[in-house]
Amino acid sequence: QVQLQQWGAGLLKPSETLSLTCAVFGGSFSGYYWSWIRQPPGKGLEWIGDINHSRNTNYNPSLKGRVTISVDTSNKQFSLKLTSVTAADTAVYYCARGGRYSRLAPIDYWGQGTLVTVSS
Amino acid sequence: DIVMTQSPDSLAVSLGERATINCKSSQSVLYDSNNKNYLAWYQQKPGQPPKLLIYWASTRQSGVPDRFSGSGSGTDFTLTINSLQAEDVAVYYCQQYYSTLFTFGPGTKVNIK
Numbered sequence: 001q002v003q004l005q006q007w008g009a010g011l012l013k014p015s016e017t018l019s020l021t022c023a024v025f026g027g028s029f030s031g032y033y034w035s036w037i038r039q040p041p042g043k044g045l046e047w048i049g050d051i052n053h054s055r056n057t058n059y060n061p062s063l064k065g066r067v068t069i070s071v072d073t074s075n076k077q078f079s080l081k082l083t084s085v086t087a088a089d090t091a092v093y094y095c096a097r098g099g100r101y102s103r104l105a106p107i108d109y110w111g112q113g114t115l116v117t118v119s120s
Numbered sequence: 121d122i123v124m125t126q127s128p129d130s131l132a133v134s135l136g137e138r139a140t141i142n143c144k145s146s147q148s149v150l151y152d153s154n155n156k157n158y159l160a161w162y163q164q165k166p167g168q169p170p171k172l173l174i175y176w177a178s179t180r181q182s183g184v185p186d187r188f189s190g191s192g193s194g195t196d197f198t199l200t201i202n203s204l205q206a207e208d209v210a211v212y213y214c215q216q217y218y219s220t221l222f223t224f225g226p227g228t229k230v231n232i233k
Contacts, residue, residue: 035222045170045213047222058220094169104217106160108181110169 002027004111006095008080012118018082022095022111029053029076033098035107036069036080038091046091050098051078058103085118092116122146122216124225132233139201141228143214148194151218158218161190161199164227165210173212174199206232 008020022034035050049059051069059067063082071078082089092113099105123146133139149158157177162170172181174190177197187202201208209232214225 044226045215045224047224060221096169099217103220104158106172106175106215106217107162107170107222108172108175110171113169 002097002109004095004097004109006093006111006114008093008114008116010115010117012085012116013120014086014118015084016118018085018089018093018116019079020093020095020114020116021077021079024076024078024097028100029073031100033100033103033105034069034071034078035096035098037094037096037107037110038089039094039113040091048080048082048093050103052103085116087118090116090118121221122149122219122223124214124216124223126212126214126225126228128228129226130229130231132231133201133204134233135206136203137233139204139208139230141199141201141212141214141230143192143197143199143225145195145197145216145218149216149218150194157193157197158216159190159192159197160215160217161188162213162215162224163208163210164213170213201230204230204232 003025006022030053033050036048051057066083068081094113095111096107097109125144127142159177161174164170178190189200211227
């Protein structure tokens with residue numbers, strides 16, 4: 001059974017950098033696309049971006065170059081960094097698994113979510 | 121970007137009755153080369169991450185009860201919950217994965233009448 005366990009700082013000040021990491025347990029890591037998705041409190045889902053084991057990344061243009069997703073294949077982990085955060089970045093952030101060998105696939109496993117609050 | 125819309129925003133259905141949720145995409149998510157619709161449905165309960173219910177518009181994910189079904193093609197899709205159970209109270213989202221910029225619908229909240 002695939003499990004995604006995520007962690008990172010939950011309270012940030014404006015202009016700081018959000019940093020989250022997700023570890024994958026069970027199943028294969030190689031070949032899959034690994035995503036970050038966020039959900040502001042009481043609102044809908046926004047896809048942030050993804051990466052595969054070859055470090056091929058794809059980002060949501062709405063985040064205007066503030067986002068970086070990286071991967072550590074030896075430890076089966078992937079990470080999210082979002083710079084210059086504002087209150088608008090307050091959300092529950094989820095790590096998730098996408099398709100194998102194809103980016104165009106549904107998200108079938110999700111982490112538990114991390115609430116990140118940006119407040120001065 | 122492919123914009124996803126859903127209707128209604130919320131609905132209340134009696135236990136054992138049918139719930140129907142509609143999803144529309146701003147452009148077709150049907151890939152001509154393989155005749156597949158790149159459309160998924162997710163269920164999200166309070167305090168939990170979303171759960172994949174349906175992919176390729178009509179294929180149930182393993183372990184999902186058969187009272188959940190998906191239909192539609194091109195730009196118009198439907199999620200049907202037959203014989204609504206108390207545990208089906210949740211928000212339901214559609215999502216397109218036709219484009220590498222994944223987008224979700226705004227969600228439909230299902231409650232018990």
